[in-house]
Amino acid sequence: MALIHPDSVHSPYYNPNATAYDLVERAIDGSFARIRSLSKRVAGPNDLAFRAGLIADNRGVAFLVKISVGTPPAQQLLLIDTGSDLFWFQCEPCISCFKQSLPIFDPAKSSSYSNILCNSIACDISTRECDSDKKYCTYSYTYLDGAGTRGNLASENVTFETSDEGTIVIPIRMVGCGHENSGSIDGQQTGILGLSHNLSFIQQVGSKFSICIGNVHDLQYQYNQLVIGDDSVLEGNSTTLDVYGGHYYVNLQGISVGETRLKIDPGAFKRAPSGQGGVALDSGSGLTWLKGDGYVPLQNEVQRLLDPRLRRVKYGRHIEFLCYEGTVQKDLQEFPVVTFYFEDGAELILDVDNMFLQIKPNMFCMTVVQSDPKFQGLSLIGVLAQQYHNIGYDIPGKKLFIQRIDCRLLD
Missing domain, CATH: 2.40.70.10 (Acid Proteases)
Structure with missing residues (x-):
């Protein structure tokens, strides 16, 4: 997958009016918030299910990936995060959602979407949380910078691009369908692709990945990339x-x-x-x-x-x-x-x-x-x-x- 710097000309929401020094200020503020959050998680990594230090409003130097979820595929623009373990995106019905330019995913329109049942093994080993009817498994992901997401855990098909410009559909057994979300302020990302190994989809697709990053200040650069699975670049x-x-x-x-x-x-x-x-x-x-x-x-x-x-x-x-x-x-x-x-x-x-x-x-x-x-x-x-x-x-x-x-x- 190509990695898209949110401030680059390759982002669908590129802002030509932002100066280089505006972007530097965002990067610095984001880094300060980031280490504050992650350090608190280190102090108590098992405090809450799905607790992590994510900068969900995309401050700082971060990268986005384009993938599609559901059948038929619906495009998503997800922020990648090696410090977060949940793959989630905003979903209808939207009780409270942050602004995004892409349409919010509607699970009712996907033939491959399936909520995880409350009494299933998948729910038991993840959150053990259930909805009010005790029917479906839910999650509540609270970020230490004040952002968060809450919704249903589900299985769903995800469409990735391949190195030969084709596509491959992979059934992911645990994703978050977020109905109550907060944190993003720039209207770019639709959710998060968590690359941490705890409960993440990385475990489901081979437990290998590679990230290549070029000059983050070159807003024309288009070769940043994330590779997941057996084709990961494990060299050097x-x-x-x-x-x-x-x-x-x-x-x-x-x-x-x-x-x-x-x-x-x-x-x-x-x-x-x-x-x-x-x-x-x-x-x-x-x-x-x-x-x-x-x-x-x-x-x-x-x-x-x-x-x-x-x-x-x-x-x-x-x-x-x-x-x-x-x-x-x-x-x-x-x-x-x-x-x-x-x-x-x-x-x-x-x-x-x-x-x-x-x-x-x-x-x-x-x-x-x-x-x-x-x-x-x-x-x-x-x-x-x-x-x-x-x-x-x-x-x-x-x-x-x-x-x-x-x-x-x-x-």
Whole structure:
């Protein structure tokens, strides 16, 4: 499936009046809300059924996919989220729904739609919630940023595109048909494609997927892609993948700036038995958040390289940012590559476009920020760091593959 950046010219709801700096502000605000939500989930991952930290109003750097559901197929535009485990879309009858430009899905018009019964095994292993008549299984998904969805759990046919420009219909045994929904404000997405492994449709289609992202600031770029199943691109060096509480964790062992290996305690990024701490990959956060023990050495080295010739400035209320006066293109031409080293030899290579963001015409900031202690020690590797990489998730094999590549070469 082609991934569509919501601000790109390839989005059916592209807004030509939004400036580049308006989009940057959205990305930053979305990342702050994102880690607040996900860190609360880490503190109690089993608090509620279907509880997750989703930015449902599509703030920040996020991607949409076009698929169709039902028979006959009805097109949907879904936000992908590796931190969410439910595949859901808005449904009629709509008790309360957010605005969407595509028609709201009507299950009464689909011959393949079927509500899951209350006394079924599927309901018992998922929510154990039922409607007022105790007939059909329901769900209530409460997001920690105030958004949410409530409706029926159902089985339904889903139509995906294939690599040879054809289509394939897959019966999905558990989707959410949302009758009461809130959170989206821009009228683009019709629901969420949850890629977390807990109760998600990823378990139903092979437990493998890959995400390739190019330059998120190139609004003409059309090669971002999501591949699910056996054709997933699992190439490049691999590292151990650990699935816990709906997050995809990796063992980050060190960071270098150019030839300088930073002095970071090997235990700085370990996840505790209680679930706190650790490093997770996230498709919903633009920024990368590092626990203080790992962030401070990186900040110090960046300052050592930039302070002698550039003036440091503050960016609004976001005092956690390391910002300088100038432009990325002009002032960072000689800045060295930053490398994240993972267990078993996999590397995530960050050049200046991964590491820095032009906030204003004459101000840029580092895209790696310090994770507040109240975020339970959680570190996130966000989308800006994942640019120019294909990330392959082999869940049964417990491997994450990282390959730096131009996504157009995967076609």
